[in-house]
Amino acid sequence: MKKKFAGLALATAVLVTGNAYGQKSYTVKRISSPPVADGVMSPGEWDGVENSSEFAMLRQDEGDVDAHEYRFRMAWDDEAMYMLLTSSYAGWVSGQGSDLEELPCEGTLICGGTNFGGSPDSLNFYFDPDPDDEDNVDPPDGYQIAVGINEGVASYKDEAVTNTFVFMEAHVDTGFGNNGTWGQGDDAGHTAWSFVSTADTNGLVAEFYFPWATWDAFDEQLDFTHAPVDGDNWWFNLGIITSDPGNFLPIWNWNSSQSFVTRPDGELVFSTETVGGGGLTGDVNLDGAIDAADIDALAAAIRGGTSDSVYDLNGDSAVTDADREELVNNILNTYIGDSNLDKQFDSGDFVAVFSAGQYEDGIAGNSGWGQGDWNGDGDFDSGDFVAAFSAGGYEAGPRAAVAAVPEPSSLLLIALGALGLVRSRRR
Structure with missing residues (x-):
């Protein structure tokens, strides 16, 4: 719910005066094409969704940073909230919770094992949709979901676990016990969510699907079975018990206690700003089309030194001229120099x-692709003719066609003639 000003002021005062560590915030943007929770980052499905800030280490000084690069991304639509968790950790355990065979949970809140509190490589989520507009202080309300991450593929879906365990509670004014009566009677939201993770020597990819129907605990302080509106905020935290003794307790929003449960949590702020998700590859400005505006946006990103994955079109984990060539040559299927984008130069x-x-x-810096900036430096000058004619596409016809490429000497004459034409027009 949107916070009242007085509530925000009180919460801020508590955080500033009572806790030196403050509160993290993450903006959850609306997504036009939702990802699939299958434990695989398919090309484009998380494009435009930003990574969270780094995780700290519980029971350590606030400045101690998690060494295994845990990061999450979140997005939402009218149906659900979607989450991606990644890590570079490679030492995953095996054998906790259910085995590799699917184990039906039959609607229970605990499935595959009950020892989540001491299990290595377990994820401990705390969500508070905050329908009661409370401050971010103890004692907490909210939902707790814990899952085990085993080596290989683990999942909870269709009311069954495979190679994992799940533990769920709904808390009201306490950090423990299902006193929020989640899963009582006909309330089946706790069976609606799902996740799939892939953990191996390359790290972790875990994807979560939380339909709004998930949050149906009977207590009025917790019930939130509808999509948010712009500006709604939830309290949220994620703590991890890892099998690495040197990196034991990563947590997103750090606190000075020894407990994941202790507030303050971080904050999720829902926004109706829309990102692309699994939209068109090459639509880097996320407007639903691939055109000259995307070439210009990518060129500006390269000049600015960004590392945002939405611009990494060739998948080499860098944003360089190679991505611009990928966009022009392969995605748009044309040539450097094709300013009007009719697929020929x-x-x-x-x-x-x-x-x-x-x-x-x-x-x-006033020129774009349509004004002759073919080398991506923001200006139209002789360097653009060099870039275009060096690429060898002049009068080669549409890129898919087989056509003769003019000899370099001819290309040079064409370029010189074009430059002469420009200069004569200026006299």
Whole structure:
């Protein structure tokens, strides 16, 4: 729920005066094409969804940072909230909870094992949808979900666990016990959510699906079975018991106690700003189309040194000119120099760029793809002709067609002629 100003002021005062460590916040944006919770990061499905901040270490100084790069991403739509958790850790345990065969849970809140509190490589989630508009202090309300991460593939779906365990409670004014009466009577929300994780020597990919029907505990302080609105906030934390004794208790929102349960939690702020998710590969500006605006946005990202994965089109974990070439040559299936994006580089492109009148105009950074910036530096000058003609696409026809490429000497004459034309027009 949206916080009242007075409530925010009180919560801020408590956090600032009572706790030096403050409170983290993560913006959960709406997603146009939701990911599939299958434990695999499919190309494009999390595009535009930002990583969380780094995790700290519980029972250590606040500045001690988790060494295994735990990060989460979250997004939402009218049906559900979606979550991705990743880590670089490679020492996963095996044999906790259910075995590799599917084990039916039959609607129970605990399935596959009950020893979550001491289990290595277990994830401990705390969600408080906050329908009662409470402050972020103890004693807490909210939902606790714990799952085990075993080596290999683990899952909870269709009311069954495989290679894992699950533990669920709904707390009201306490950190322990299912006194929120989750899963009582006809309330079946605790069986609606699911997850699949893949853990191996390459690290962890865990994907979660939380439909809004999940949060149906009977108590009015917890019931939240509808999609949020812009500006709604939940309290949230994630703590991890790991099998690495040197990196034992990573937690997203650190506190000075020895307990995951202790407030303050971090904050999830829901936004109606929409990101692309599994949209069009190459639609880096997430407007639903792949066009010159995406080439310009990618060029600006390269110049700015960004590392956002939405721009990493060739999947090499870097944002470079190679991604720009991937966008132009393979995704748009055309050539460097095709300013009007008709899938060929010919005299029509010269007409387009010369009409824009930005060749060597002395205004830094004012040109885009449609105005002749073919090398991505933000300007239209002789360097763009070098880039375009070096790529060898002039008058080669559509890229899919087999056509002869003019000899380099001919390309040079064409380029010189084009430059002469520009200069003669300026006299």
